[in-house]
Amino acid sequence: MEIDTKALAKKYGTPLYMYDFDYIENRYTTLKDAFAGKKSIINYAVKANSNLSVIAHLAKLGAGADCVSIGEVRRALDAGIDKYKIIFSGVGKRDDEIREALQKDILMLNLESEAEMKRVELVALELGKEARISIRVNPNIDPQTHPYISTGLHENKFGVEIDMAKRMYIYANKSEYLNPVGIHFHIGSQLTKLSPIREAAMIVADLVRSLKAIKIDIKFFDVGGGIGVVYDDEVTISATDYTQVIFEATKGLDLTLLCEPGRYMVANAGAFFTKVLYEKNNGGKRFVIVDGGMNDLIRPSLYNAYHKIEAVGVEGEKTPADVVGPVCESGDFFGKNVPLPPLEHNDIIVVHSAGAYGFTMASNYNTRAKPAEVALQNGKDRLIRKRETYEDQVRLELEYLEK
Numbered sequence: 001m002e003i004d005t006k007a008l009a010k011k012y013g014t015p016l017y018m019y020d021f022d023y024i025e026n027r028y029t030t031l032k033d034a035f036a037g038k039k040s041i042i043n044y045a046v047k048a049n050s051n052l053s054v055i056a057h058l059a060k061l062g063a064g065a066d067c068v069s070i071g072e073v074r075r076a077l078d079a080g081i082d083k084y085k086i087i088f089s090g091v092g093k094r095d096d097e098i099r100e101a102l103q104k105d106i107l108m109l110n111l112e113s114e115a116e117m118k119r120v121e122l123v124a125l126e127l128g129k130e131a132r133i134s135i136r137v138n139p140n141i142d143p144q145t146h147p148y149i150s151t152g153l154h155e156n157k158f159g160v161e162i163d164m165a166k167r168m169y170i171y172a173n174k175s176e177y178l179n180p181v182g183i184h185f186h187i188g189s190q191l192t193k194l195s196p197i198r199e200a201a202m203i204v205a206d207l208v209r210s211l212k213a214i215k216i217d218i219k220f221f222d223v224g225g226g227i228g229v230v231y232d233d234e235v236t237i238s239a240t241d242y243t244q245v246i247f248e249a250t251k252g253l254d255l256t257l258l259c260e261p262g263r264y265m266v267a268n269a270g271a272f273f274t275k276v277l278y279e280k281n282n283g284g285k286r287f288v289i290v291d292g293g294m295n296d297l298i299r300p301s302l303y304n305a306y307h308k309i310e311a312v313g314v315e316g317e318k319t320p321a322d323v324v325g326p327v328c329e330s331g332d333f334f335g336k337n338v339p340l341p342p343l344e345h346n347d348i349i350v351v352h353s354a355g356a357y358g359f360t361m362a363s364n365y366n367t368r369a370k371p372a373e374v375a376l377q378n379g380k381d382r383l384i385r386k387r388e389t390y391e392d393q394v395r396l397e398l399e400y401l402e403k
């Protein structure tokens with residue numbers, strides 16, 4: 001990215017998230033083109049980066065959305081995503097969320113248990129509506145990724161086993177209030193190998209065949225998200241190899257192919273800018289203390305995730321340093337043993353690949369205000385979320401001084 005980091009940091013302050021919208025467009029187009037010749041929808045996984053401007057940008061390109069709360073469904077609709085391209089997933093949907101999703105007439109609710117199916121049926125009956133549903137199948141495939149972001153094994157809480165799924169489809173097909181239109185799996189995140197996706201897709205496509213054989217006509221085949229991206233030097237999955245595997249698995253079936261990329265779309269569109277506050281040495285160990293913290297970007301603390309870190313425009317001999325934030329936790333770091341030149345107060349540090357699961361996982365821990373977000377598009381920058389203030393943070397708290 002050819003950007004004047006220093007100028008942006010000065011204009012908007014730090015800590016700051018920056019997203020390259022041209023990159024996002026490029027990612028969307030690359031993936032969509034890889035589905036050429038087939039009916040397909042790219043359902044952007046809103047939880048990766050749910051800024052309304054990011055979603056609206058994808059909506060204009062024709063994307064759908066994969067949402068995991070009614071709040072995300074509202075964001076998708078507000079940002080202009082077509083309601084018939086919105087899926088509502090998640091293991092724990094509340095009654096009010098189910099009701100609103102049905103009233104908003106989105107494409108389908110993705111069910112993750114038999115109990116949830118019965119709930120959805122009940123709510124649909126109350127509303128006198130038919131609920132379009134898909135069922136999330138847990139194909140028991142090891143995605144070979146970080147255990148925290150693996151979701152396709154029976155030991156994970158997600159989805160239902162094949163046999164259970166089949167029983168649920170038969171039940172739903174008979175129900176007056178359920179319309180089983182889709183099938184879904186999502187085996188994990190940051191997948192860099194195709195074989196687990198191939199295996200899962202084959203298993204689930206076989207289930208589709210056996211359902212079609214008993215006149216249950218599945219129309220949407222949703223392969224979930226999880227395409228891995230390059231944070232460091234990973235070799236990951238190409239869009240065309242990915243779709244080829246899906247095409248092979250679904251050969252001979254008339255289906256609309258759906259996928260739900262989150263990280264793939266936005267991770268490397270984003271960078272996190274933070275400013276050096278101090279350098280210090282503890283028993284020979286070098287620390288660079290910056291003005292951003294784990295509350296802004298928690299991936300290193302939570303998953304021990306690697307993010308490339310650079311000092312902008314600073315020369316000098318590089319020595320290893322831990323880049324840490326001001327939060328009162330030892331786990332508050334962005335990188336360990338990062339080679340960095342000698343740094344001074346106000347030098348800018350860039351944490352790369354921060355566009356996915358960055359801002360959306362931010363919190364107010366330590367009463368720290370959430371950072372601002374900026375979009376870069378066609379060489380222009382624009383603020384897409386203001387920096388939070390102290391007042392924003394305390395606004396919802398009630399009377400606290402004695403009368």
Ligand SMILES: *Cc1c(COP(=O)(O)O)cnc(C)c1O
Pocket residue numbers: 045047048066068089090186188189190224225226227260261262263264356
């Ligand atoms: C999180 C999630 C995604 C997106 O995962 P990425 O790794 O960001 O692509 C897609 N589908 C479901 C159901 C999810 O929970």
